[in-house]
Amino acid sequence: MSYRVHVRVMPRTGLLDPQGQAVEHALGALGFGEAGGVRIGRAIELEVAAPTRADAESRVRQMCDKLLANPVTEDYLLQVEER
Amino acid sequence: MLNVAVVRFPGSNCDFDTLRAVERAGANAFFVWHRDASLNGADAVILPGGFSYGDYLRSGAIARFSPVMQAVQRHVVDGGPVLGICNGFQILCEAHLLPGALMRNAGLAFVSKPVDVIVERADTPFTSAYPAGSRLRLPVAHGDGRFVAGEDTLRMLEAEGRVVLRYVAATESSPLQPNPNGSARHIAGISNASGTVVGIMPHPERVADSLLGPPDGHGFFTSLAAWRPRASKLNVPSR
Numbered sequence: 001m002s003y004r005v006h007v008r009v010m011p012r013t014g015l016l017d018p019q020g021q022a023v024e025h026a027l028g029a030l031g032f033g034e035a036g037g038v039r040i041g042r043a044i045e046l047e048v049a050a051p052t053r054a055d056a057e058s059r060v061r062q063m064c065d066k067l068l069a070n071p072v073t074e075d076y077l078l079q080v081e082e083r
Numbered sequence: 084m085l086n087v088a089v090v091r092f093p094g095s096n097c098d099f100d101t102l103r104a105v106e107r108a109g110a111n112a113f114f115v116w117h118r119d120a121s122l123n124g125a126d127a128v129i130l131p132g133g134f135s136y137g138d139y140l141r142s143g144a145i146a147r148f149s150p151v152m153q154a155v156q157r158h159v160v161d162g163g164p165v166l167g168i169c170n171g172f173q174i175l176c177e178a179h180l181l182p183g184a185l186m187r188n189a190g191l192a193f194v195s196k197p198v199d200v201i202v203e204r205a206d207t208p209f210t211s212a213y214p215a216g217s218r219l220r221l222p223v224a225h226g227d228g229r230f231v232a233g234e235d236t237l238r239m240l241e242a243e244g245r246v247v248l249r250y251v252a253a254t255e256s257s258p259l260q261p262n263p264n265g266s267a268r269h270i271a272g273i274s275n276a277s278g279t280v281v282g283i284m285p286h287p288e289r290v291a292d293s294l295l296g297p298p299d300g301h302g303f304f305t306s307l308a309a310w311r312p313r314a315s316k317l318n319v320p321s322r
Contacts, residue, residue, distance in 0.1 A: 011186075015231060016265065018191045067148075070141055070177070072184040073231055 003048050003056040006079040009069045010041035044068055053080055085110040085308055088125035090155070090171075092117045092135035092146045097168065097288060101131040104291035108304035117149040127164040127208065127307055128155055130171025132224070132286055142185060142227045143173030152178055164208035164310060165280045166303070169225055172272070172282030181273055181282045182240070183232030188225070189265025195224040198263055200248040200271045200285060207278040208310040210247060212302035218251065219299040221285035223263055223271075228284045230266040230273075237267055248272035248283050 011017045017039050024038035046063075050056035057080050069076040087105045091098045091114050098114065105112035115122055117135075122128060136145035146152065152174075159165055159180055167175040175181045188194055197220050205215040213219070232240070240246055248271035252261040262269045264284070272283030287300025 015186070016189060016229075018187055018189050018265075022191055067140070067144065070144070070184050072176075072182075072233070073186055 001050060001052070001056075002083045003050060003053060004081045004083050005046050005048055005056060005060045006081070007044040007046070007060065007064060007068055008041060008077045008079075009044065009064075009074050010039060010076070012073055012075050015073060041074070047083065053082070056080055085126050085310065086124060087112045087127045087129060087307065088115040088122045089113070089129050089131055090115050090117060090151055091131075092133065092149065092174075094135045094137055095131050095133035095170070097132035097170075097286060100286075100288040100291075101129055101168065104288040104300070104304045105129070105307070107291060108301065108308040110304070110308040115151060117146065117151050120150045120154060122151070122154045122158055125158070125163075126312065127310065128158055128166075130155075130165070130167040130174050131288070132169035132171060135170055135174065138170075138227070141173075141177065142170060143175075143177040146170075146174045147177040156180070159275075159280055162277070162279055162312070164307065166209050166307070167280075167282040168286060168288065169223075169228075169284055172284055173227065175280060175282045180280050181275060182236045183230055183267075183273070185225075185227050185284070186229045186231050187227055188229055188263070193224075193226040194228065194263045195222070196263065197222050198271070198285060199251050199261070201251050202247070203249055204244055204247040204274055204278065207247060207274055207281050207306075209281050209303045209306050211309065212306040219248075219285075219302075220290075220297065221287055221300055222289050223285050225264070225284055228264040228266065230264075230270045230284075232267060240270070240273055241268070243276060245274050245276065245278075246270055246272070247274050247281055248285065 290300040
């Protein structure tokens with residue numbers, strides 16, 4: 001089976017996210033003062049061949065732990081779709 | 084004469100300055116390519132500054148998987164000295180040879196200017212030429228220099244005396260602002276427990292020649308040139 005996996009990597013809650021802050025200020029300057037808590041991360045999509053959905057998720061978790069996310073500063077979320 | 088390997092990754096750009104600084108200090112320096120699986124007999128390794136692999140994904144994240152980094156890992160296990168400067172520091176953190184991570188500067192801007200730092204750990208192969216507490220003025224040039232680590236790790240680094248360089252506040256004689264990037268506890272450089280692996284954000288190789296102003300960075304390289312492997316290491320059978 002082939003799966004398309006969406007990985008969302010976000011700066012860990014509580015860590016300073018200067019990009020998010022800058023965008024929040026810019027939104028305020030544009031008249032969107034109601035926007036708050038802006039945080040900026042990274043989206044990664046990949047295709048994985050695996051016997052089952054659980055196998056695909058497990059492999060991508062390993063990829064995240066080893067490369068796609070930094071365990072010191074980032075958390076990640078996975079979404080697995082059958083292709 | 085001590086043999087020092089300067090590792091070149093695609094995107095390294097402080098490699099020649101670093102090579103020259105090592106040679107000026109009286110050691111033998113040569114380049115090692117990131118695809119090399121061996122350090123060609125080097126006694127010490129320097130990972131120079133730059134933008135290895137275009138800083139793709141995260142600074143240093145891809146360089147960590149270069150074949151040469153396997154050799155660097157073995158060199159560290161054997162007790163060999165490694166200095167990571169700027170991007171080299173980022174690579175050492177990504178490779179888990181040093182704790183923590185370097186994130187986007189708090190002010191977002193790329194910061195390129197001189198900063199004042201204090202040498203807090205002077206018993207490493209790279210800082211032994213400085214009396215502990217020395218104040219240096221060194222250039223920084225980075226976008227991702229904000230040192231971040233968990234509270235436990237920060238406490239451990241402080242308790243074990245592993246903060247090598249710390250940004251210091253301006254004084255009357257120094258108009259410079261401290262902490263250019265928002266680093267935790269004003270940390271500019273750290274070491275592993277034994278002090279053999281050191282990572283620093285400032286660029287000593289850019290101020291290692293008096294033609295370019297006060298050579299505050301020269302001591303990193305004279306320290307290394309004077310470093311010798313401990314004799315006991317030679318007598319210990321390999322495990």
